[in-house]
Amino acid sequence: MTWSNPLKSWKQWLPKRLVALSVLVGIVAGCGALLFNLLLGWADEAFIVRAAGYHMPQPGSEGGPSLASGPSRRWVLLLAPAVGGLLSGLLVYTFAPEAEGHGTDAVVDTFHHMRGFIRARVPVIKTLASALTIGSGGSAGREGPIAQIGAGFGSSLATWLKAGDHERRLLMLAGAAGGLGAVFRAPLGAAFFAAEVLYRDVEFEAAALIPGFVASIVAYSVYCTVTGVWGAIFIVPQLTFNHPLELLFYLALGGLCALVGVVHVRVFYGLRDRVFRRWRIPNHIKPAIGGLLVGIIGFFVPQVLGMGYGWTQLAIDGQLSVRLALTIVGLKIVATGLTIGSGGSGGVFAPSITIGACLGAAVGTFLHRLLPGVVAQPAAYVLVGMAGFFAGVSKTPVATLIMVSEMATGYGLLAPLMLTTAAAYLLTPLKFSIYEKQLNSRADSPAHTGEYLSDALAGLHVRDAMPSPAALTTFRLDTLLPEILTAVAASQQHVFPVLNAQDEIRGVILLDDLRSFLTLRDVPSHAIIAHDLLSPQFVTVHPDEDLKAAVQKLRESRQMELVVVEHEGSPKVAGILGRHDILGAYQDHVRQPVD
Numbered sequence: 001m002t003w004s005n006p007l008k009s010w011k012q013w014l015p016k017r018l019v020a021l022s023v024l025v026g027i028v029a030g031c032g033a034l035l036f037n038l039l040l041g042w043a044d045e046a047f048i049v050r051a052a053g054y055h056m057p058q059p060g061s062e063g064g065p066s067l068a069s070g071p072s073r074r075w076v077l078l079l080a081p082a083v084g085g086l087l088s089g090l091l092v093y094t095f096a097p098e099a100e101g102h103g104t105d106a107v108v109d110t111f112h113h114m115r116g117f118i119r120a121r122v123p124v125i126k127t128l129a130s131a132l133t134i135g136s137g138g139s140a141g142r143e144g145p146i147a148q149i150g151a152g153f154g155s156s157l158a159t160w161l162k163a164g165d166h167e168r169r170l171l172m173l174a175g176a177a178g179g180l181g182a183v184f185r186a187p188l189g190a191a192f193f194a195a196e197v198l199y200r201d202v203e204f205e206a207a208a209l210i211p212g213f214v215a216s217i218v219a220y221s222v223y224c225t226v227t228g229v230w231g232a233i234f235i236v237p238q239l240t241f242n243h244p245l246e247l248l249f250y251l252a253l254g255g256l257c258a259l260v261g262v263v264h265v266r267v268f269y270g271l272r273d274r275v276f277r278r279w280r281i282p283n284h285i286k287p288a289i290g291g292l293l294v295g296i297i298g299f300f301v302p303q304v305l306g307m308g309y310g311w312t313q314l315a316i317d318g319q320l321s322v323r324l325a326l327t328i329v330g331l332k333i334v335a336t337g338l339t340i341g342s343g344g345s346g347g348v349f350a351p352s353i354t355i356g357a358c359l360g361a362a363v364g365t366f367l368h369r370l371l372p373g374v375v376a377q378p379a380a381y382v383l384v385g386m387a388g389f390f391a392g393v394s395k396t397p398v399a400t401l402i403m404v405s406e407m408a409t410g411y412g413l414l415a416p417l418m419l420t421t422a423a424a425y426l427l428t429p430l431k432f433s434i435y436e437k438q439l440n441s442r443a444d445s446p447a448h449t450g451e452y453l454s455d456a457l458a459g460l461h462v463r464d465a466m467p468s469p470a471a472l473t474t475f476r477l478d479t480l481l482p483e484i485l486t487a488v489a490a491s492q493q494h495v496f497p498v499l500n501a502q503d504e505i506r507g508v509i510l511l512d513d514l515r516s517f518l519t520l521r522d523v524p525s526h527a528i529i530a531h532d533l534l535s536p537q538f539v540t541v542h543p544d545e546d547l548k549a550a551v552q553k554l555r556e557s558r559q560m561e562l563v564v565v566e567h568e569g570s571p572k573v574a575g576i577l578g579r580h581d582i583l584g585a586y587q588d589h590v591r592q593p594v595d
Contacts, residue, residue: 017167018167018170018171018174018210018211019210019211019214021157021158021161021171021174021211022171022174022210022211022212022214022215022218023214023215023218024157025150025153025154025157025171025174025175025178025211025215026174026178026214026215026216026217026218026219026222027218027219027222028150028153028175028178029146029149029150029153029175029178029179029181029182029215029218029219030178030182030218030219030220030221030222030223030226031222032123032127032146032149032150032153032179033146033149033150033179033182033183033219033223034182034222034223034226034227035127036127036130036131036142036145036146036149036183037142037183039127039128039131039135040130040131040134040135040142041135042131042135043084043131043132043134043135043136044056044134044135044306046135047080047083047084047135047136047137048080048135048136048137048305048306051073051076051080052071052072052073052074052076052077052080053071053072053073053076054071054072054074054077054302056302056305056306056310057310057311057313057314058309058310058313059233059234059235059309059310059312059313060233060234060235060313061185061229061231061232061233061234061235062229062233062309071302074299074302075299077137077295077298077299077302077305078292078295078296078298078299079292079295080136080137080291080295081136081137081138081290081291081292081294081295081298081305081339082288082289082291082292082295083136083288083291084132084133084135084136084137084138084291085133085136085138085287085288085289085290085291085292085339085342085344086284086285086287086288086291087129087132088129088130088132088133088138088287088344088345089283089284089285089286089287089288089343089344090284091125091128091129091132092125092129092287092343092345093282093283093284093343094284095121095125096119096121096122096125096126097283098119098122099122099125099126099129099148099345100283100343100344100345102140102141102144102340102346102347102348103126103130103144103145103146103147103148103151103345103347104143104144104147104148104176104197104347104348104349104435105144105435105436105437106122106148106437107147107148107151107172107173107176108197108198108435108437108438109437110151110155110172111169111172111173111198111205111445111447112198112437112439112445112446112447113446115165115168115169115447116155116158116165116168116169116171116172117155117159117168118148118151118152118155118156118172120152120156122148122152123148123149123151123152123153126145126148126149126152126345127145127149129344129345130142130144130145130345130346130347131145132345133287133291133339133344133345133346134306134307134346136291137291137294137295137298137305137306138291138294138305138306138339138344138346139294139304139305139306139307139308139332139335139336139338139339139340139351140307140336140339140340140344140345140346140347140348140350140351141307141346141347141348141349141350141351141352141353142183142307142346142347142350143179143180143183143184143347143349143350144346144347144348144349145345145346145347146179146180146182146183147175147176147177147179147180147194147347148176148179149175149179150174150175150176150177150178150179150180150215150219151172151173151175151176151179152172152175153175154168154171154172154173154174154175154176154215155168155171155172155175157171158171158172165447166207169208169447170207170208170211171211173194173195173205173208173211173212174194174208174211174212174214174215174216175215176194177190177191177193177194177195177208177211177212177213177215177216177219178190178212178215178216178218178219179219180193180194180216181215181216181217181219181220182216182219182220182222182223182224183223184233184349184403185220185223185224185230185231185232185233185406186232186233186402186403186406186407187213187216187217187219187220187406188213188216188402188403188406189399189400189402189403189404189405189406190212190216190220190399190403191209191212191213191215191216192204192209192212192396192398192399192402192403193396193399193400193403194208194212194216195208195209195212195399196395196396196398196399197394197395197396197399197435197438198438198439198445199395199438199439199440199441199442199445200395200430200433200438200439200440200441201395201430201440201441202397202398202425203441203442204398205442232406232407233309233407234309234312234313234316234407235313235316236316236379236383236407237316237377237379238412239377239379239380239383239412239413240377240412240413241380241412241413241414241415241416243374243375243376245374246374246375246416247415247416247419249363249367249375249381250381250384250416250419250420251419251420251423252363253359253360253363253381253384253385253388253420254388254419254420254421254422254423254424254427255423255424255427256359256363257356257359257385257388257389257391257392257420257423257424257428258392258423258424258427258428259427260329260333260355260359260389261389261392261393261424261428261432262428262429262432263333264333264336264352264355264393264434265393265432265433265434266432267333267334267337268333268336268337268340268341268348268434269337269341269436270337271334271337271338271341271342272337272340272341272342275341276289276290276341276342276343283343286342286343287339287342287343287344287345289342290338290339290341290342290343290344291338291339291342291344293338294335294338294339297331297334297335297338298335301327301328301331303324303327303328303331304328304331304332304335305335307350307351307354308328308332308350308351308353308354309350309353309354311328311354311357311358312353312354312357312358312382312386315357315358315360315361315379315382316357316361316379316382316383317379318361318365318378318379320358320361320365321365322361322362322365322366325358325359325361325362325365326358326359326362328354328355328358329355329358329359329362332351332354332355332358333355335351336348336351348434348435349390349394352389352390352393352394352434353386353389353390355389356385356386356387356388356389356390357382357383357385357386358385359385359389360381360382360383360384360385360386360388360389361378361381361382361385363381363385364377364378364379364380364381364382364385365378367381380413380416383404383407383413383417384404384413384416384417384420385420386404387400387401387403387404387417387420387421388420388421388423388424389424391420391421391424391425392424392425392427392428393428393432393433393434394433394434394435395425395428395430395433395435395438397421397422397424397425400421401417401418401421404417405417457546457547457548457550457551457582457586458546458547458548459546459589460546460547460585460586460589461543461544461545461546461547462541462542462543462544462545462546462547462550462564462577463543463544464547464585464589465547465550465577465581465582465584465585466543466564466574466575466577466581467575467576467578467581472493472497472573472575472576473487473488473491473493473496474496474497474498474499474573475487475496475497475498475499475509475530476498476499476500476501476530477498477499477500477506477529477530477531478529478530478531479498479529479530480528480529481517481527481528481529481533484496484509484514484530484533485514485517488511488514493511493561493576494510494511494512494559494560494561494578495508495509495510495511495538495559495560495561495562495563495576496508496509496510496511497563497573497576498530498531498534499573503572503573504571504572505540505563505565505571505572505573506534507534507535507538508534508535508538508563509530509533509534509535510535510559511560513533513535514533537557538557538563539553539556539557539559539562539563540562540563540564540565541553541562541563541564541565541577542564542565542566542567542568542570542574543564543566543567543574544567544568545568547582547585547586550562550577550582551582554579554582560578560579561576561577561578561579562576562577562578563576563577564576564577
C-alpha cells in the first residue's frame with residue numbers, strides 16, 4: 001500500500017493558502033479601521049469639538065452634509081494642532097521613528113527594500129500618533145495609517161508563519177488593500193491601488209490583486225457591518241455625461257490638475273527638505289512647530305483643518321463658492337506640507353482628494369455660470385477633479401478611476417474620468433509623485449531582482465555564450481602531476497577535463513584541488529597521476545541547453561566553469577563555459593537594438 005502526500009507541491013497550494021490568510025488579514029484590517037476611527041473620534045471630540053467649540057462638516061454617510069458653524073473659541077485652533085503634533089512627535093520619535101510621515105509611502109518602501117518586514121510596534125504607534133495629529137486639526141488623512149495597520153498585520157502574520165519574502169510582501173499589500181477598502185468603502189479600487197501604487201509607470205503587482213480583492217472585500221464587510229453604513233463615503237447625486245463639448249473642459253481640467261499637482265508635490269517635499277530637516281532641533285518637537293503653523297492658518301481659515309472630507313461633500317453639493325474653493329486648494333497644500341513635512345503622522349490621500357475636489361468645484365461652478373446649457377452638473381467636475389488630481393500626484397490612474405467610480409456609485413462619468421485622469425497622469429512629470437518611495441517600474445524593484453535576468457537567460461543557449469575556439473587544456477588519465485602543474489600554471493581555466501585514450505571525458509580536475517600542490521617544491525614524479533586527482537563528481541552542459549539551466553548547474557556544483565560536450569549525452573568535449581561567458585552573452589543580448 002502506498003501513501004500519497006496531498007501536499008506534493010507547495011506552489012500548487014500557495015494560492016489557496018494566500019486566499020485563506022487574506023481573509024484573516026481582511027478581518028484584522030477591518031477591525032483596525034474601526035479602532036482607528038474610534039480613536040480619531042475621541043481625539044477630534046477632545047481637541048476640536050469640546051476645546052474649540054468647532055464642528056467640522058462631515059461626508060454624507062457620516063452625518064453630513066451640513067455647513068460647519070464657526071468655532072466658539074477660535075483661539076484654541078491656534079494651539080490644538082501644536083499640542084497634537086507634540087504628542088505625536090514624542091510617540092513616534094521615541095518608539096518607532098519609521099512611523100513618521102504618511103503610511104502608504106512606508107508600505108511602498110517596505111515592499112521594495114525591506115522584504116515586507118514591518119516591526120510589530122509600528123502600526124500601534126502609527127495608529128496613536130495619526131489619531132492625535134488628525135484629531136487635533138492637522139491636515140492629513142486616515143487612509144495611510146489604516147493601510148499601514150493592515151499591512152503591518154499581514155507582514156507579522158507572514159513572519160510568524162515563517163513564510164518567504166514573496167508571500168510576506170503579498171500579505172502586506174493585502175493588508176493595505178483591506179485597510180483602504182474599509183475606510184474609503186471602495187473595495188475594488190482599494191485592491192487595485194495597493195497593487196498599482198508601488199510604481200510610477202502604469203504597472204501592477206499582479207500577484208497581489210487576488211489577495212487584495214479578498215482582504216479588501218472582507219475588511220469592507222466587517223467595517224460596514226459594525227458601523228451599519230454601507231456604500232460610498234460621499235453622497236453623490238446621479239451624474240451623467242451627455243454633452244461632447246464638455247470633453248474639452250475635462251481635458252483642460254486634467255491639465256490644471258497636473259499643474260496644481262506639481263505645485264503640491266514641490267511644496268510638500270520643499271517644506272520637509274528645505275525647512276524642517278535643516279532645523280537643528282530635536283525631531284520630537286518639529287511636529288509641534290508644524291502644528292502651530294497649521295493652527296495659525298486654521299485660525300483664519302478653519303476649512304483647511306483635518307482631513308477635509310466634509311468640505312469635499314459640500315463641494316459635491318454645490319455649497320462652496322469659487323473663491324472659497326480656491327482658498328482651500330491653496331492653503332490645504334501648505335497645511336498638508338506643514339503637518340506631514342514636519343514629521344507629523346498621517347496620510348496624504350484625504351488632503352489630495354480634498355484639493356482635487358475643490359479645484360474641480362471651482363472649475364465646474366465657473367463653467368456652469370458661463371455655459372449653463374453645456375455644463376449642467378458642476379458636481380461632476382468635483383468628482384472628476386478629485387480623480388484627476390490624485391491620479392497625477394499618486395501615479396495611480398487606473399485605481400483612482402475605479403475608486404471614484406465606486407464613490408459615484410456608477411459609471412455615468414466614465415468617459416470624462418478616463419480623459420481627465422489620463423491627461424493629469426501624462427502631463428504630470430514622472431518625478432513629481434507624492435509617494436517618493438515609488439519606483440519607476442518592476443524592473444527597478446529589488447523585489448524582482450533576477451526575474452528579468454532569468455527570463456533573458458532562458459531565451460539564450462550555451463552555444464550563444466561559448467567563447468571563440470582556443471587551446472583547451474585537457475589531460476589524459478595517466479598524466480603525471482608535474483606535467484599537470486606546469487600546464488595549469490600557464491592556463492586560464494578553473495576546470496580541466498580528463499580524457500581516456502578515445503578522447504572521451506572521464507572526469508575533471510578542479511583548480512582548487514591543485515592549489516596545495518602548487519606550493520610544494522619536491523613533487524614525486526610518478527607518485528600522482530590525473531586519475532588520482534579527479535573530482536568526485538562533475539557536471540556538463542551541451543550547446544542546445546539554455547543558459548538559465550547552465551546557471552542553475554553552476555550554482556549547484558559551486559564551480560566557476562562547466563564542461564561543454566558536443567551534444568546531450570555525448571562524451572566528447574566541445575569547450576568550457578564560465579560565469580563570465582554567461583554574463584557577456586547576457587550583456588550582448590540586452591544591448592542589441594530593437595527592430
